[in-house]
Amino acid sequence: MLLLQPLPCPDAQALFERLAHVAHRHPLVAERAWQRLSAGARARGEAALAVDALVQCFALLEPRGRGAELTTALRAALMDAAGLPLQAARVHEALGRIAYQQAEYQQAGMHWREALRGAEACGNAQLRVAAEIGLAQIHYAHGDWAAGLHAHESAARHADAADSYLQAKLALNLGVGHFELGDLPAAERQFSHGLAAARRGLHREFEAEAHWHLAETALARKDLHWAVADCRLVMGLAARHGYPWLEAAASRTWTDIALARGDTQAAILSARHALALAQRIQARTQASRAHRQLAQLLQQEGDLAGALEQLWQHVALQEELARLG
Known part of the structure; x- marks a missing residue:
């Protein structure tokens, strides 16, 4: 997980590092500790520590599909961070990620631009790279893979100052751009770089x-x-460590694998599983893809009523995504 740098004082830095270590084995314990730390610091008037602890808690919850639970608290933290440009930028970066997952791309872009401005004003390279990755992902969300790849390559120029978490995230996003543009060898190289950085930093979600x-x-x-082999591995890791977004994505891939093997029933089960996970975490784009995939599968099986129902759900979500985007 991302560990914030720098923190208000050496004692806070040491405490956050200990809690990050705890989070690898006992995420619920770390979550409660960060929330208590944030609440206690806020009560004492230590705004910077309170905001940073909340953002660190968000970094723990987000890959588990629970980041949106902190939306209200993060919005309140923006008020607490008045006069604290680094903390305010960190909150904007977190709110950008929540908006992006829910396909609210205009909101995501606004938050990430604010985060980038704050990062540049404070000279924080870690936060700058995080915000630049987010802004580049918006190009991907709109299907502009070339612009998104170019933006990620621009972010990579500052990656030497980033930690293994952001290096892994950046490499994976670079790989996505190459993949979507049809350059499979370049994509595999970047995915392998991302895997190495994730293993180096023990970032299970990126591994x-x-x-x-x-x-x-x-x-x-x-x-x-x-x-x-790879899809079984990722589904096992995602289920074991509680990464619903990733489990949903891998389930869609497993649907394609099942179809390639001629097992339509397994494909339908996997697509339904992907849909349920996407709906649970309010990932509209993923849910829309799952509805479309199910519509195609059910049509192939002769279930025209079921296919039509899934198609209408897909169309409704596409209309909602168009309004949000």
Whole structure:
């Protein structure tokens, strides 16, 4: 997980590092500790520590599909961070991620631009790279893969100052751009770089995500053996550590693998699982893709009523996404 740098005092830095270590084995314990720390610091008037502890708690919850639970608290933290440009920028970066997951791309862009301005004013390279990655992802969300890749390459120029968490995140996003533009060798190189950075920093969510992207790449090369191996690995990691967004994404890939193997029923079960996970975490884009995938599968099976129902759900979500975007 992302560990904030710098923090208000050496004691806070040491405490956050200990809690980050605890979070690897006992995330619920770390979550409660960060929330208590934030509430206590706020009560004492230590605004910087209170905001940073809340943002650190968000970094723990986000890959588990629970980041949106802190939306109200993060918005209140913006008020607490008045006069604290670094803390305000960190809150904007977190709110940008929540908005992005919910496909509210205009809101995400606004928050990430504020985060970038704050990062540049404070000279915080870590936060600058995080905000630049977010802004580049908005291009991806609109299907402009070339612009998104170019923006990620621009962010990579500052990546030497970033930690292993952001290096992993950046490499995976660079790989996505190459993949969508059809350059599979370049995509695999970046996914492998992301996997190495994730393992180096013990960032399980990015280790699992790297395996998902490698599964997608293997499937694109029609190498079912490696596609199955990587997809099974990522689904196991995502389920075990509680990463619903990633489990939903990998389930869609497993649907494609099942179809490539001629197992339509397994494909339908996997697509329904992906839809349920996406709906649970309010990931509208993922849910829309799952509805479309299910509509196609049910049509192939002759269930026209079921296919039409899924298609209408897909269309409704697409209209909602257009309004939000």
